[in-house]
Amino acid sequence: MLAIETRGLTRLFDGKPAVQDLALAVPAGAFYGFLGPNGAGKSTTMRLLTGLLAPTAGEARVLGVDLAASPLAVKAQLGVVPDGLNLFERLTGEEQLRIHGQLYGLPRREAARRAGELLEALELSPDAGKVVQDYSHGMKKKLALGCALIHGPRLLFLDEPFEGIDAVAVSGIRRLLQDLVARRALTIFLTSHVLEVVERLVTHVGIIHRGRLVVQGTLEEVRATGTLEETFIRAVGEARPAPPPLSWLAGPGREGDPEA
Amino acid sequence: MSARLGDLVELRLRLGWRRLRGRGGAAEGAAQLVLFALAVPAALVLSAALGLGSWRAARAGGGHASIALGAILFGLWQTWTAVGVTVNERDALDLRRMLAYPVAPGRVYALGLVASLVGDPFSLTWLLLLGGVVAGAAVARPGAWLLLLALALLLFAAATVALVALLQELLARLARRRFAREIALAAGLAGWLALALSGARGAGAVRTAFPALARLRWILYPPALAHAAVTRLFAGEPDRALPWLGLLAVAAVTTGWAAYRVALEAARTGGEAVLPQPRRTRPAAALFPERLGPLFEKEVRQLARHPAVRVFALALPALAALVGWKAPVRLGGDLAPLSQALPLFFLALYVHLGLQAFWVNPLAWERGGARAFYLAPVAPGDVLAAKNLALLACTTLVFLASETAHAAAAGWPEPWAVAGALALELGLAPVLYGLGNLVGVLWPRAAPVGAQRSGAVSPLAALAGMGIASGATLLFALPVMLALVLDRLWTVPVAWGVLAGAGAIAWRLTLPAVGRLLARRREAVLAAVTGDEV
Numbered sequence: 156m157l158a159i160e161t162r163g164l165t166r167l168f169d170g171k172p173a174v175q176d177l178a179l180a181v182p183a184g185a186f187y188g189f190l191g192p193n194g195a196g197k198s199t200t201m202r203l204l205t206g207l208l209a210p211t212a213g214e215a216r217v218l219g220v221d222l223a224a225s226p227l228a229v230k231a232q233l234g235v236v237p238d239g240l241n242l243f244e245r246l247t248g249e250e251q252l253r254i255h256g257q258l259y260g261l262p263r264r265e266a267a268r269r270a271g272e273l274l275e276a277l278e279l280s281p282d283a284g285k286v287v288q289d290y291s292h293g294m295k296k297k298l299a300l301g302c303a304l305i306h307g308p309r310l311l312f313l314d315e316p317f318e319g320i321d322a323v324a325v326s327g328i329r330r331l332l333q334d335l336v337a338r339r340a341l342t343i344f345l346t347s348h349v350l351e352v353v354e355r356l357v358t359h360v361g362i363i364h365r366g367r368l369v370v371q372g373t374l375e376e377v378r379a380t381g382t383l384e385e386t387f388i389r390a391v392g393e394a395r396p397a398p399p400p401l402s403w404l405a406g407p408g409r410e411g412d413p414e415a
Numbered sequence: 416m417s418a419r420l421g422d423l424v425e426l427r428l429r430l431g432w433r434r435l436r437g438r439g440g441a442a443e444g445a446a447q448l449v450l451f452a453l454a455v456p457a458a459l460v461l462s463a464a465l466g467l468g469s470w471r472a473a474r475a476g477g478g479h480a481s482i483a484l485g486a487i488l489f490g491l492w493q494t495w496t497a498v499g500v501t502v503n504e505r506d507a508l509d510l511r512r513m514l515a516y517p518v519a520p521g522r523v524y525a526l527g528l529v530a531s532l533v534g535d536p537f538s539l540t541w542l543l544l545l546g547g548v549v550a551g552a553a554v555a556r557p558g559a560w561l562l563l564l565a566l567a568l569l570l571f572a573a574a575t576v577a578l579v580a581l582l583q584e585l586l587a588r589l590a591r592r593r594f595a596r597e598i599a600l601a602a603g604l605a606g607w608l609a610l611a612l613s614g615a616r617g618a619g620a621v622r623t624a625f626p627a628l629a630r631l632r633w634i635l636y637p638p639a640l641a642h643a644a645v646t647r648l649f650a651g652e653p654d655r656a657l658p659w660l661g662l663l664a665v666a667a668v669t670t671g672w673a674a675y676r677v678a679l680e681a682a683r684t685g686g687e688a689v690l691p692q693p694r695r696t697r698p699a700a701a702l703f704p705e706r707l708g709p710l711f712e713k714e715v716r717q718l719a720r721h722p723a724v725r726v727f728a729l730a731l732p733a734l735a736a737l738v739g740w741k742a743p744v745r746l747g748g749d750l751a752p753l754s755q756a757l758p759l760f761f762l763a764l765y766v767h768l769g770l771q772a773f774w775v776n777p778l779a780w781e782r783g784g785a786r787a788f789y790l791a792p793v794a795p796g797d798v799l800a801a802k803n804l805a806l807l808a809c810t811t812l813v814f815l816a817s818e819t820a821h822a823a824a825a826g827w828p829e830p831w832a833v834a835g836a837l838a839l840e841l842g843l844a845p846v847l848y849g850l851g852n853l854v855g856v857l858w859p860r861a862a863p864v865g866a867q868r869s870g871a872v873s874p875l876a877a878l879a880g881m882g883i884a885s886g887a888t889l890l891f892a893l894p895v896m897l898a899l900v901l902d903r904l905w906t907v908p909v910a911w912g913v914l915a916g917a918g919a920i921a922w923r924l925t926l927p928a929v930g931r932l933l934a935r936r937r938e939a940v941l942a943a944v945t946g947d948e949v
Binding site: 205206207208209227228230231233235237239240241242243244245246250254255257258259260263286302 | 706708709710712713716717720721780781782783784786787789790791792793794864937938941945946
């Protein structure tokens with residue numbers, strides 16, 4: 156069974172394609188790494204699949220349901236950590252998690268219990284009473300991950316989840332995600348720039364370039380002809396030469412420096 | 416290395432230009448032009464009237480000038496609050512964000528203050544009024560003294576902006592502190608106790624107390640010092656005006672510097688460093704079904720932590736008490752029975768106007784949280800309903816506190832007046848909120864989280880908000896006129912109750928449609944509120 160299936164999924168901005176004719180096939184229970192250079196269409200794809208954007212053309216079935224036809228039924232089973240996060244900045248961390256759980260239909264008491272467990276697991280307990288506005292970027296990321304997990308989703312979307320998080324926290328979150336996938340509890344769709352992290356985590360890979368899906372398969376299939384990095388560079392274009400040195404930083408005289 | 420002032424101005428102009436060129440920018444620009452087109456002619460008419468007064472005062476000189484100019488400056492003093500709430504355009508150049516750059520923060524702050532004075536239709540109105548004073552005086556008595564007069568009025572404007580900025584910074588800082596509400600409540604109660612013990616109630620007592628109160632005017636120094644200086648200038652005594660001008664300049668600079676230091680400290684410490692710890696509260700959520708409950712709880716918490724709401728909730732009851740104590744309404748003839756009720760009716764209206772940004776731009780402060788409304792399985796209509804109900808709870812509490820404060824100072828009004836005021840406060844809500852939802856979905860804008868009000872809505876939404884408030888006021892004024900004609904004032908609360916019921920039904924029936932619009936416009940809304948690409 157496919158957790159995500161798209162056909163001809165296209166999104167134009169001002170007539171220019173951000174995502175074009177996308178045909179994703181993400182098996183249920185997969186840890187799917189969605190890769191691409193900056194501006195390739197990763198975040199747009201994720202926003203299309205979570206209902207934040209409407210497609211210009213094509214269709215998307217998520218967990219077997221047409222997203223456009225039954226958005227609320229689909230959303231109830233998704234957990235999302237979007238680019239830019241989805242946190243109410245003037246709630247405390249504890250309130251954020253609990254209210255998020257309640258929005259997904261959990262009873263208040265159960266949502267509060269799970270919020271406590273998540274705060275512990277994500278090492279946010281000491282800051283549970285602080286408003287989110289005062290959290291660091293990394294803490295916000297962890298909290299957003301907690302919000303995405305609190306209702307026990309079947310499908311998790313993570314947009315650059317490790318960006319801005321320290322190495323220790325990355326390791327903890329990685330173990331948590333791997334454990335969730337290992338138990339076949341959920342499917343994860345993840346975008347990241349960090350190929351090393353993706354390579355150690357995922358079971359399936361898709362590479363998008365200029366809005367088009369250029370590679371898709373299991374990790375083994377994709378690495379059949381080289382490392383993931385080599386495949387990635389081949390898919391999105393040859394390595395570029397180093398840029399020329401910057402004139403005002405190159406020489407000892409530093410001509411043109413306003414304080415010179 | 417430091418950036419020039421010109422760079423900051425360019426940054427500000429470019430940001431403004433980008434906004435105009437973006438989606439809906441042309442309509443926003445047109446609405447801003449309409450606002451200016453409304454404000455400037457009105458200001459010119461008033462300016463001409465003030466110019467005439469100034470002309471007469473300059474011709475008469477001496478004591479006459481004192482009375483006329485006292486009236487002028489008193490009028491300006493009355494508008495002082497209005498100027499004050501417009502002082503927020505400096506948020507466009509966020510001090511906290513600018514600290515990362517090699518730009519002198521003092522320049523950023525000063526530029527923000529200047530921009531707030533000239534970039535807003537309403538503050539521009541007051542500047543034009545001051546221009547009228549100078550013009551009238553110039554026609555009546557040309558001479559070098561006019562330079563000093565212009566200087567005095569400019570210093571008055573600068574001092575007003577500086578003082579308002581300082582008060583806003585201090586209030587916002589107070590509102591962020593833990594137990595701020597409790598301390599304010601205690602101070603309010605102590606004030607009332609002192610008032611009750613002094614027995615200073617009734618018109619006679621107010622007249623007795625007036626000379627003492629007059630001495631307190633120096634606390635609000637801009638009108639007091641400007642009045643002292645300008646009166647002497649009109650009397651033909653420029654040498655005696657100079658010390659007052661000097662004092663005004665020193666006070667303005669000192670106040671501006673203090674406001675800047677407070678703002679800088681807030682920016683350096685993150686501005687929100689001291690915030691309340693969570694408390695175990697009873698779930699208001701239990702009152703509502705399904706997702707509406709948690710949405711309502713979230714809205715109530717956000718409103719309770721918003722500096723603008725806190726400042727308003729502290730200021731309005733105090734203002735109501737002051738009005739009840741110092742300026743009781745006295746109407747003659749057929750309108751006499753309305754005397755007691757009018758302040759309450761005004762409070763019922765003003766509580767909605769004061770928090771207009773929250774019903775005309777309900778998504779303004781969500782930031783990234785707005786994404787959660789679209790990601791979670793919640794009906795968009797519930798999102799708006801929760802916002803409206805939470806705001807209604809908030810306005811009703813502030814209204815009741817203000818009405819109680821007013822009644823404590825002016826005496827309890829008749830029951831029909833109390834019932835009428837409550838019916839008006841509750842009855843206006845569905846009309847304003849229902850139409851406000853539509854405006855908020857069509858023209859949303861991200862707003863800074865601060866104590867200031869203006870700038871929290873787009874020009875289009877501001878214009879629409881003015882129209883909605885005017886229309887609703889007119890609608891609710893009709894029963895009053897009818898009751899006066901029939902001499903049956905008790906019919907006012909009944910009629911308002913009927914209007915409230917009809918409004919609530921209309922709000923409920925239209926909510927799903929506005930919710931669907933919110934869902935359809937998700938890309939535009941997220942672009943405006945979170946900055947997501949579209």
